[in-house]
Amino acid sequence: MRLFQRGSVGLVAAIAVIAAINSTQQPSGTLAQQSNPPKSEITPKIAWYGQLRDGLAEAKRSNRPVFLVSAAPQCEAVPGIW
Amino acid sequence: MDRSFLSDRDVIQASRDFVCIRLATYEDPEEAKYLEELYGQTLANTVVALLDSDGKTLLSRPGRHAMFSARTMRQLLQNKYHAAETQRWQNKSLPEMKSVSLAINVASCDYIPVVLAVGKDAQDLEALRKQLLPIAWQEELGGQFIFASATEDMKLRNIQGLKPAAKRGIHLLAPDSYGLYGRVVASLEPGNMDPAVFRKTILGYNPPAKNHRTHTSFGVQMGFRWDTETPVTDQQFVRATERLWGEKYQHRPPKKDE
DSSP states (O other), rough: HHHHHHHHHHHHHHHHHHHHHHHHHHSSOSSSSSSSOGGOOOOOOOOOOOSHHHHHHHHHHHHHOOEEEEOOEEEEEEEEHH | OOOHHOOOHHHHHHHHTSSEEEEETTTTTHHHHHHHHHTTSSSSSOOOEEOTTTSSSBBBBSSSSSSSSSHEEEEEEEHHOOGGGGTTTSSSSBBBBOHHHHHHHHHHHHHOOOEEEEEEEHHHHHHHHHHHHHTSSGGTTTSSSSSEEEEEESOOTEEEEEOGOOOSEEEEEBTTTTOOOOOEEEOOOOOOHHHHHHHHHHHHHOOOOOOOOHHHHHHHHHHHOOOOOOOOOOHHHHHHHHHTTSSSOOOOOOOOOO
């Protein structure tokens, strides 16, 4: 019984690792072939300029204040997460 | 920082009349210098501030977290920027990332796709940007994708499914969960960009959520390491990185997009 449990745990772990590897090799989401989401379902997001030069030029041009954030696109040197 | 602040609907609504700039910390020496001067001390991983349109005058105390609320933002607009309302969504340039690699990583962090323009040369790219501009700043598409550009001669090794014969154009990419690769899921012909297709593809993107601990521990096991352009100076972060990777932190310059 103990042997079976160990085997099961090992099998589950192996499946989890394989699944995780696959998830890193494939894009993490699907696009296309989906119906156009209705406006009410769209989660609004902040529209960011990604470079200082571009954002400041736009602020100067339009005389608008700047909402500035700087964040590292990696967590403890692992990418894909803030 | 508390990410919920940036997804708060009141903050998002108030942000519409600001020019919102989100820099990638440690990814550009000039930006790092600017941030350090603004922050007034060694650069931390996260900096948040409100500034005047000159980009220099602080309108809030800069910090690791927002030292202001959506209400402060609205009051500031009412009292100081009466004309701002009319400028909403009339930005004259695309929100472009510095490189394709960085765009894919940031898009993965944000759970959104990448829009990549590939042109023959700089002039051709400018024409593609002009075609995209009116679509990109539609209210419902604002912030829903990351934009990057490249020229045809670039190898773009971190992009899957880009056909050499049809490289030129606008490509919509789905990033992998670690932001290391992007897969082409749709391509739009230059001169024939259907806003409906663009909207449908962008807004239809729905990647699975990531668990912070699982993501980082598996990332270390797989050796998925992100090398920053400038050295990381946030000591709290350096210590955490050393603990996670089991080695002393040393800055290694990243490979450039080719």
